[in-house]
Amino acid sequence: MINQIFNKKNPLVLVADDSALIRSTLRNFLEEQGYRVIEAENGAKALSLFEIKNPDLVLMDFVMPVMDGVTACSKIQELKNGKDTPVIMITSMDDESSVNRVFNSGAADYVSKPINWAVLRQRITRLLKARHNEISLGQSEAFALSIINHAVEGIITVDSMGIIKFMNPAAEITFGYSQSELLGKNICNLISGLRFPEIYYEKTTDSNCEFSGYQKNGDKIPIELTISKFNSSDSPLYTVILRDVTERKNYEDMIKYKAFYDSLTELPNRLLLKDRLSLEISHAKHTNQKLAVMYLDLDRFKLINDTLGHNTGDSVLKQVSARLKECVRPDDTVARIGGDEFVILLPGITQEEKIGNIAHRVLNSIREPIIINEHELYLTISIGITVFPNDGEDEETLLTNADVAMYRAKEKGKNNFQIYTHALNAKALERLALENSLRRALEYKEFVVHYQPKVDTESEQVIGMEALVRWQHPKWGLVPPQKFIPLAEETGLIVPIGEWVLHTACTHTKALHNMGLKPLTVAVNLSAVQFELQNLTKMVSKVLAETGLDPQYLELEITESVAMQNVEHTLNMIRDLKAMGIKFAIDDFGTGYSSLSQLSNFSVHKLKIDRSFVSKINGEKDNSIIPSTVLALGKSLDLSIVAEGVESQEQVDFLKENNCDEMQGFFFGKPMPIENFKQLYSTDLNIDISKK
Template identity: 40%
Template sequence: MPSPSSDPSGLDSCTGDALLRLLADAVPLMLAYYDAQHLRCTFANQRFADFVGRTVDSLPGTQASDALDAQTWRQIQPLVQRALKGEAVQHTCQRLDPERVLEFTLQPHHAMPGGQPATVGLIMLINDVSHHWQAQHAARQSEERMRKFAEATEEGLVFHQDGLILDANEPMLRLTGYTLAEVVGRSIFDFIPSEYRALAEEYTRRAREYPYELTMRHKSGRLIPIEAVGKTMTQPQGEHRVVVVRDITARRQAQERARFLALHDTLTQLPNRRHLMQQLARWAASARQRHARMALLFIDLDHFKTVNESLGHEAGDQLLCEMARRLQDGVSATDFVARVGGDQFVVLLPDLPHRGAAGEVADALARRMSAAYVIGDTPLSLSLSVGISILPGDGYDPDDLLRRAAAAMRQAKESGRGTRLFYTGDMAGQPAETLQQEHLLREAMAQQALRLHYQPQVHAASGRLAGFEALVRWQHPLRGLIGPDEFIPLAESRGLITPISRWVLREACRQLKAWHDEGLPRVPVAVNLSAIEFRQRDVVREIAQVLTETGLPPEYLEIEITETTLMQQAEHTHTTLQELQALGVAVTVDDFGTGYSSLAYLKRYPLDKIKVDRSFVIDTPGDADDVAIVTAIIELARSLQLQSVAEGVETPEQLALLRRLGCELAQGYGIAPPMDAQRTRAWLQALAPA
């Protein structure tokens, strides 16, 4: 490049050529010098020569339009003209093939030939900024993708660097109640209560990426339970963290509801048998230490079965709830009331002043509960049979106290009902009744006194028949037709469940195949399998054998098992379910939500359906908690690609709710009651096209 005192026509005459060459090649840019008159190159460094694909020695004398490719020259030619007029120009030039971004700097060289200032040359500097441009472009694309994702998702998203909030999406702002301007620049930990702050700070400091639960403070001050998971993102500006936030209020409520249901009766909301035994054990231990007296009242409603049979189960449930309320109102706040099953209740009376006080309480409860109660237009008045056991006289063991009070209650019933009796030693023979019932049940199996009833399951959206559930009944010689709740526990405890289950499976498959052969609608039948059967038998082999013998294709058989069954012997359970799946038999989780409600097994095991328990459906749509639970179970089934089945549907409003929630199948008295084989056949014939 010429010095002010040198000849502007070229650089080769410069005495500092060697130094100039050294400096030009050391510059991390492409450099060339062109004369202003002809735009011919008079000097170029090695980087420029490499860029245009020539040697350094061949460039002097060549025109700029010849050295640069046509695409690049078209872009910078107007800029060259501006530079020749004395203007310093910068321009970013993008070449598409290959994709490169070049930054041009055109610097005019001024001199004063003849004493007049003029532009005598042009210095061209070229910087290849492709790498930086591509990095910026990738960052912009990444930011754009993240922005679109943040707009599309309903999950709360917050971006922060070292805890300082950079951005948040709209769902996050709705969740917290703040505006974006109110949160940007603040510490993310400002919104976390003190009891969770150390956990959140440690999670962030260690860049952990697993989900965890905590609470977040809303702008109003209320606390919101959330599940959060953080992810580290590397950006040109450094590492950022994105936190995905999910409101788990509904989940927490469902968990609390599940914990409540584990210890309470779903109909009356009273403590259940499990809760009773826990409380009885605690109070018995305390009474023993304090040498105190305690009473247990075992209460049975007389002739309650007549209410169910004459007015229906809904009326019976209504009456049970009223009796539960009267019991609670009739005892003191320190007493304990539980429903132990059917129409039976237990009252614990701690710190009893004397033995006779238990009888006085029983008499007062009998008067209160026998007061007339009107259901519809029908006034009802029930008497009580009450059995009483006393601690310490009748022992300290909770099971003994409950069993002896139950024995006294049975004796009261046999003595004419409507009375109360204290337990006495001569009532110890009451287990003979259990032996008698076992004998009758064995005779029923031998004399084919078991019956199968079939309850339809329909598609909730259309009402179209989807299948049946087979329900076993016992034609009792004294009590008439009784349901499984009244004899299956006895069968399980006396080793009779295996032959009963085998009979139910075979009869259901035989009957369904017969209906198919008649040309009636070809739908599947669901058969319940107890935990004992699932655990102790080679059920897959037996099911396959029954299907072969009856000729029923496996796709028309479904097996219903409870949550408890799935929780036991995980490896054996998983293997059995896989074998059932391979056989082509569907598996339904029955009474979902009433057990431990562990979600892990739903993902781990091959299942087909989740059955929403009747206890969650019965109070919908009026009970918001139950609606939330039903919604959560249906959504859970949908996310796991399982069918949802709601049982206990009794009203059009319940069915309409299930349709809105997307529940796929439904059953209950509001659709059709369980029917014997003859009535079911007639029901199917009515469905068949004429």
């Protein structure tokens, strides 16, 4: 913006002369020309007025008292705006010496006495216009320099050989150098590969090019720059406008990383895995080598998320990822492709037995306990393996078939690895259909609960019932529990199914009590998954509150082997549930590996003798030894004994003779719908009548 002094129509002129007549004459002349005028009678007064009024032009008499014009002019030049203000000396002396003194003092021009008014008019006009142009140019330059100095981009000016002539503060900050450190040095010291003048032609001007910059501390940074050429009076100059694009590069790298890596475990994701697998397949084809793909899935991981929370689940996945990386070679790829599913890519396999070695290493590593806060978790993993080219010649086929083999490992009891065979495809399709239907079964209300009566051994009257879940599929009919329960445990669906069974059994039992009949007890099985990871105390308490069933009529059952998996957890869980008034029973007694002392510590109410022992009772003495021993062991713990799988009168008689407390089996009734059980129970039939 141009200075307001030169925008106004009436410039201010200081007239300094010791003659009042001359000052008056000059005033009249100047005011007629449109100028404003201030007066001083000597050089000292003129100097003082100059500092106060800051005039646009000075008319100074050569000879004055106190301080002559030459001295006053010299001192004006020393003031802040003095050099920019033109001074015209008025003198009657025009000898060479006097003229030299005039110009040496800093005066812009002079006029001789007597004054030629036309000459004076032209000189005043010329000098004011020149001053106006000079200040305008100076202000434009200052404005441009301000923009350059405050620019976010670094700006460096170099000559045709790349010698630095100027750099702005942004460039100083970018490279960590001051301008004084770099003036006269070649720009190639800052920016690698930048050469002048050929760079101007090799790298097109006025377009962004990327180079590497080097900071004073030795750091390397990405630089994006634009080069422009302009001609000066001496030689061409080049302006390099640059910016540090480290942040942008980091952002781009972050976006690229997020696109190809799992944010939780920092392992390659499915997209990067497929890219690497495709490259390795191409390489294997050219080198006639094999490669292996391992598809891994943690067993029952969903329950960790559902019961202990996603934060704990995330911590588990991180530890599992670290262990998997320790199990493989540096050139192998471990990827997380979603949830608790991982894939290991093993390129360059020369001996297939090495695949098995790595699989065993993985299984053993995952079996080690994982400590998360106060939780000590024991996990296993199932692995499916495919080999190129035998099991597929593209990445999608290899991954799909490895997934099929992994599910086969799940069916084989988990915690193992299976190598793909073509026969697995049919099983995989059947399993997929079963799993999809199972996930919808609760929503579609396809599950039902059947009840098998439990009778008092002495009176043979019904005193309780066991709740058993059944799946009534609309197309497949009644699906056997042994077919869908393992799948429900594997997928975690056993948790909502188990809660539904408990709620339904308690609702039905409460309804029986409301009929006014003698109250009976309902027994509900807990799966290993529920017992290990579900908050049973909270869940059971909620169900009892919702159904209104008195806790003393609920009996929860776990198998002996489940109870022994984590003795401390079992003790705590049974203690909490017993405190609520709930009974507890150990199922399948005799088939586990517990000692009697351990079982006595559990403080359960009942032991259920497994049907495998009851089935041996057939009237022959030798076959009765084991069942009688198991019964004796149970009675030694001072607990009620329930015999399962009772199917004959001989077995009933034997159990009576050996003081068994309760019996259960087809002899007294198969599992039946609640309506049938109501009829059985309401008539209070004994065994002879119920068999009719």
